[in-house]
Amino acid sequence: MSSFNNDFEQQYTQSKPKRSVMVYLAPVMIIVLGFVGCSGLSALAQKPEKKPSQVQLPVVDVAQLQKRDVTFTISSQGTVMPHTETSLISEVAGQITFVANKMRVGGFFQKGEVLMEIDPITYKVGVLEAQSRLDAAKATLVEEKARADQAEDEWELTGKPLSSAPVLALRLPQLQRAQADVEAAAADLQEAQLKLKRTKIIAPYDALVKAKYVDIGQYVGTGTQLVDTFAVDYAEVRLPVKQQDIGFIKLPKVNQEGDETNTVVISSQQGLRTLQWDSFISRYEGVVNDRSRVHYLVAKINDPYNLLTEDRDAELRMGMFVRASIKGKTYPDITAIPRSAIRGAGQVHLIDKDNKLKIITVDVLRSDKDYAYVRGELVDGSRVITTRLEMPIQGMELRVNSEEPDKTEATEAEVAIAKQSSSRVEQ
Structure with missing residues (x-):
């Protein structure tokens, strides 16, 4: 019995390695067969058509520039x-006896109208007194002229020339005094008449009343401020x-x-x-x-x-x-550029006929809240870019917002540059 067991163990031990190798090789063979099958199917499948890459150019808004005469x-x-404002002041003293109905703030008076009046009685009396003094002085002057003429006649009876006659003999001092009295009396009359005239406060021009300081019945003295007016x-x-x-x-x-x-x-x-x-x-x-x-x-x-x-x-x-x-x-020949198109210190971005960026610097003549005005530096009909570019590069290709994109093939480098520029504009 024991010999039989020994023989069985020996046979099992010899066959065991062969069975282990088959177990390990089976999965590998399955993988290899699957890979070969997939490769064969891929080779038999129809390849998709290769499409060319398209450039995604930065999109910008533009404005057409035109030269014109600008005022x-x-x-x-x-x-x-x-332009004229006046404070009317009383030049005579007395009680105010008349005030015009329009004599209030905002009242309008034409030139020569009476605003108010000071009691003129005293000054009328002064005119009469001055007139009487003038008449008396004139009478005295007539009398002295008669006496001087008489003195000349008496001197001529002596047979001597008038040039040798003393001034007292011809009554010349008395005549000059009488003439001076007449002139003084006339001046007094003129002064009295002027004071009488000044009792009426007259509008010096077409005026509106700005302020009123006095009213009827009030006594005013010389130099009292009456009313402020201004010309209209x-x-x-x-x-x-x-x-x-x-x-x-x-x-x-x-x-x-x-x-x-x-x-x-x-x-x-x-x-x-x-x-x-x-x-x-x-x-x-x-x-x-x-x-x-x-x-x-x-x-x-x-x-x-x-x-x-x-x-x-x-x-x-x-x-x-x-x-x-x-x-x-x-x-003349001024170009108005939108303020949104000015970059920094007078830098302007233009787009040429090939839709490529052109960066120039202009001398701004004057600017306001909407436009900057440039003289003689831009070509009439140029297109200025109003969209702000993050990283503008001289000569870079752009696309105008209102135009259809150009379906052109591009190299991988051009595609990368366009994508980078487009992402910067969007940011």
């Missing part, structure tokens, strides 16, 4: 002021202009009145309406403010209260704050 407009602001034939607005803008305005000479070609539009916002008045630069003050370094122009507005004409439906009142648009000089 610059300079903005300013100021306060409406009367035209108003003025003092307009500050910066140093960099003054060269674009046609200035009148300091000692001359400006003409109406230097127009200024005065405007004011009142409620939902923007009211406008036509004016012009009447004068240039010719002095630069030492603190703000601004120049001052004065605009003139005729008939601001519509009292002399009825062409407007709104009044330009004194003390109003207004804005002004001053018509400046006209320059």
